[in-house]
Amino acid sequence: MYTVIGTSKSRSLRVLWMLEELGQPYRHIPANPHGEGVVEFNPAGKVPVLIDDGTPVTDSTAILTYLADRHGGLTYAAGTLDRARQDSLTQFLLDEFDAALWLAARHSFVLPEEMRLGAIKNTLRWEFERSQKTLVHRIGEGEFVMGERMTVPDFILAHCLTWALTARFPVIEPRLTAYLDRMRRRPAFLRAAAL
Structure with a gap:
């Protein structure tokens, strides 16, 4: 299960929305930028942060691309x-x-x-x-x-x-x-x- 750190009033909404569209389970931690639990995964203090198998992925666009590629949905195939x-x-x-x-x-x-x-x-x-x-x-x-x-x-x-x-x-x-x-x-x- 994924963990998404960041309030839905930020770019984290993009990630939460994609996970909902993909039907993927996730845990949501609604932290503000630079809030508790954010800096340990992203030294810049920015949200969203996606945790997958203990590994943090930062930047909403990188996360969206990763999720779309990983689940084969909401994207076109690389190289096309x-x-x-x-x-x-x-x-x-x-x-x-x-x-x-x-x-x-x-x-x-x-x-x-x-x-x-x-x-x-x-x-x-x-x-x-x-x-x-x-x-x-x-x-x-x-x-x-x-x-x-x-x-x-x-x-x-x-x-x-x-x-x-x-x-x-x-x-x-x-x-x-x-x-x-x-x-x-x-x-x-x-x-x-x-x-």
Whole structure:
């Protein structure tokens, strides 16, 4: 059984949600970053941490990829063009969505107050909106990012869009709003978010 360390109000939600979608049993320890039991597995103090057979795996995207590959679901096979496209979309989402939201969070409450640049958030919102316009031209026509099949980038995109709404970053593309509504109604998402 897996152990997931991290509150569902963090990137840990991505991992909890994937485990729910895969139907895999896990134990959840809802620790905050730098909280008790986190630093011993991740010296950076970041969550999530997945423990598998006594070995910690850190970074939500690495964990998602590991779980998808290990269980042969929610991913395309390594070495295929579909996997290359999936990985490209994953990297785009991390670079353009996750990075903008994380930088805004750092300048809102993570960094010491004297190091924060409040005005940077306007630039980040602009970049976030521009990235949405790019993304809608890259995603498939089906229900999911890759089209008809749910894959790793779906967990990242739905989490980032949820995070964006909390951070008051507008989701301006109607396709992304509809997508987020569908993802947030999934039973596995609802179970993970309730933790």
